[in-house]
Amino acid sequence: MLSFVIRRILQTIPTVLAVVLVIFVLFSVVPGSIMSSMSDDGRATDPQIAERMKKQLGLDDPVYIRFGSYIASLATGDFGTSFRTREPVTSMIAKRAWPTLQLIFAAMTFAIVIGVPLGFIAALRPGGIIDTISMVVAVSGLSMAKFWLGLLLMYLFALKLGWLPSFGYGDGGLRYLILPAATLGVSPMALLARTTRAAVLEIMTADFVRTARSKGMSETLVVKWHVMRNALVLILTTIGLQLGALMGQAVVVEKLFSWPGIGSLLVDSVLQRDIPAVQGSILVVVLFFLTINTVIDVLYAVIDPRIRYA
């Protein structure tokens, strides 16, 4: 088990390196991107200033040296200095990490707590009323633009009903978290409902379920002893994949609700061409995603012996 965990962690290293390389190439090597991005709206910058900045940023060095020093500084936890605020990117991200984690975990909890039981109930009576309604809700939830849904929720619950604050982090209290988390949680909730339903339906036709019935088990026990654990394997996969997608969606939702997280930092930095901040935010998002996926894979191995011994 331990060797599996270690192996799994080591496997992510090449991916991390590749991501760093991609980010570096995208923002530092693609011709002109960094210089043109330093001026607003692509207007020409004073060549002298440009020259001085190039020197200052070490842009005259060969690519591999720049990549080397980039990696070296990343290794020490130095993500560079923001072009705009002149603040270390590391500390900018640190400040915003907690709100983003809060948002994502709240959204995922919302999705799991509603989606999984919904899918389960739907699967027990396929074609029934609950099944039909929940699947219509699920496919609708998947088809909505998050920011549109957010706008509608904001309009209804904050502006019309006045139950909840419309945007912002406020004091960090739960009231501020509800609307963004619900907005963000709708599509993973819908997907989890569908995956759970499909997984349960599939497992209910498996041979080992027939064996369980031949043992004289009631349907409740069949589900409890044999279906749940197997369904969990498939549900976990969805949760893992959705956490990644959630990081992407968080960008939009944070921006909409002016949530002070990494997502809105990323969007603001992109709009303001703050390359170090962009690079840093993306890297942190990826690291987060890879960490989550490693945890999910380990959980997998706990649940499914076939993976543990593979």
Place this chain on the structure above:
Amino acid sequence: MKFGTSLIIGGALFALAIFVGLLAPWLAHTDPVMDANLMNAEEPPSWTWWFGTDAQGRDIYSRVVHGARISLTVGIVSQLVNSVIGVTLGLTAGYWGGWWDDFVNGLTNLMLAIPSLIFALAIMAVLGSGLTSLLIALGLTNWSFTCRIARASTLSLKNQGYVQAARVLGYGDLRIMITQLLPNMLGPIIVIGTLGMGSAVLAEAALSFLGLGIRPPYPSWGSMLSEAREQITTAPWLSIFPGLAIFLTVLGLNLLGDGLRDILDPQSRSQRA
């Protein structure tokens, strides 16, 4: 949902979207960009202004109709690019195996590690906004799922008797891939492609909403919502109609995908991401 219902509803919604997109110049009442008239600013929906007007007095109905063109172009073209990339990589990786398979696997893992919307955002940041950048950004970032399915299908198909038989009969690799493997994995690929189109429409809207996709004044559904956000209290209709257009289009594609899955790919109903 009953078999076939989702296929019919989805197909109808998608056909409607295509129809609106193709006939936009004839269906629109006014020019979506030029016909601004501050005299008509922020009119609520009425018989004259079906979906109301915005702060510059432009007809929302006409803008939504024109927005269909952009959304569908982005959805269809970028997903085609994704499908071609994904199938090519997945098919060759599964068939040849070895270092190429390792490489493609690594690439897929890399693509999965960066949330596709964020990857697209980064590319947009480098390329600048506009339709071409959008097509590139969305076309290059959402192929990993197709690739995985293509690879998995190839791995399971390649040991089927008829593929082995083709090798024994002296078929070349390329011929085997095109005549034996591809036709037999098309079902799931089409399903994923249909669902992927929906994701692309949503991604375009999100990027435009963030100010990185289609820039105002051009009427993309996402950019319209971006503008509408400020007036949510005074003119909620500005938010409702473009969002509804996105919803119905994507709903159509999702239902169509589900319906096609029942027909083309009955085994893999449980997998979707």
Place this chain on the structure above:
Amino acid sequence: MRAGWSGAITMHEPAARPGDDVILRVEDLAVHFPVGGGLLGGGRRLLRAVDGIDLELKRGECLGLVGESGCGKSTVALSILGLQKPTRGRIVLDGQVVTDRQSVDRKALARIVQIVFQDPYASLNPRQTVRRTLEAPLRLHGVTAKSEIDGRIAAMLRHVGLRPEQAGRYPHEFSGGQRQRIGIARALILNPRIIICDEPVSALDVSIRAQIINLLLELKETLGLSYIMISHDLGVVEHMSDRVAVMYLGRIVETGDWREIFERPAHPYTRTLIAAIPDPLRRAPLATTPGELPNPLNPPDGCAFSPRCLYAEAVCHREPGPSLETRPDGHSVRCWRADEIAGQTALASTESGHP
């Protein structure tokens, strides 16, 4: 209606044809797969799927290849077909060495050796009509005239007992037995000399099996084919084979004339296989063998069969099985105690055994 119920027709029993030319020779073939390894994957181990076997197939002969699943018989087939690169050894097909070249000329190979698969459902492309299935290989091998293609397809379909007008149909429109006929037609369309039959009837309905077995035997006579017949059904092997080779854990433990193998099995493993077949005429206990097929990744010391062998002695557990020893009658055995056991067999077969 094909072949009714009227009396059994005795078929031509080929007499031994010594000195007949050899169409396929397998020399010291070995196929090893590395297993495990990789990053932190622990030690890489070798799976010796096939570990040094020799085989000969004569023109017009049917060679039965038997053994339990996992013994390596399918890997041998894949190597002969050029689908699996051997680790060591040579394969000589019709006088040409096909294993020495860097890359095998698959097209040339295709005109010599073909295969009929086990599963008639998975072995036909569901998206191709029968015509396309048969036409594509012809075109690939330079037959382009439409009249010739049509003629050959029609003739081939008649050969395997189908009607030429069925060519436009898709596989799902045929029954399992008919599909297997199509699979046979595909194997024969390039006029090969050798057909590898990989469990050709075991996936078929019982009442269909005889049709396919008879068809394969007829085609062998009329077209002058040579077969390698891979099967775990000893009844089928006995019925079809001229010679039989028995494999155990990647090696051949016994080979000889079919009558020798079935009437005077010399290797304890062969005897085990034969004794395990239930006798339908008697309700009697089946002969069982202790233990299971060993893991080929971790083969036992000594003779591979020794842990399960009733005759095993110290030498069997200590020394690997002897090299295949050929007797004057062509019967070869890889066993330390073959001679002693042969004596007992003769005794036992007079007491009981199959009719």
Place this chain on the structure above:
Amino acid sequence: MTDSPLIEVEGLRIDLNDRASHVAAVEGVSFRIDRGETFGLVGESGCGKSITALALIGLLRQPLSIGAGVIRFEGREIQRLPAAEQRALRGNRIAMIFQEPMTALNPVSPVGQQIAEMFVLHKGKNWREANQLAVEALASVRVPAPERRVKDYPHQLSGGMRQRVMIAIALACGPDLLIADEPTTALDVTVQAEIIELMRNLCAERGTAILMISHDLGLVANVCRRVAVMYAGRIVEERGSADIFRACSHPYTQGLIDSLPRLGSRAALGRTRLREIAGVVPAIADFPDGCRFNPRCAQATEICRTTAPELTLLDAGGLVRCHHHA
């Protein structure tokens, strides 16, 4: 012991309900099995033998359902019993083992636990006692080192070992009837011999009756005392297994026997052309009128095409469903 059979099936019909139409996949099937008896049901795929077995143990699921007929277990009609009582019979008195020992076991649960469930379900044991009994059950099917093996997962065991686990589960509560549905089809001959012997010996020791289902007439004749042959949803012949290979009465049975090369027959008789049964096995929706075997039968006459034959009692014992039986 008594006259009443252990299980008795009378006029069983199993319907295949398909939206608009429903067709009978199995029709007019009757047989009885006495205590401790071994009874074989032989037929090709699609003849209805497996669903007959599922009907006996009450595991038919949509689109299949019992359309008519009675199944009596120790004189009680199983279908009439309340669901809870049916479950109490299942596993406890009537047990079943399946063809695919890989998929028939839950992949994410240790095999010991899957055996222990039986004692928790039917014997009111707690899990600790049940796990102890599971070790014993595993030992009884001659799995080496059972106290270690109980912790193994199915994928860690070979096919033969998995089927032993299935037998341990099935025999855990000492059932009166064991239904074995193609128990060795997926296994090699040497492993088949071991599994069959194990099953036969354990059932003989405990007086458990066996209903064995197989496409292999030879195997069934070797294992069972009586054999019924099914074709296209009907029993066409029922015999003592000692007789069936020597003198069968139905052309289909004869065809099955003749169409397979039997070990030793070439050595004894020389290579003869195998007798073929022409044509194909009909699909459930296409069962022919009259005798269902008539399109493939060389002896078929007009009456065979129009009238379905009844089961007739033979003088020599046994039943046959043929107008022209020998």
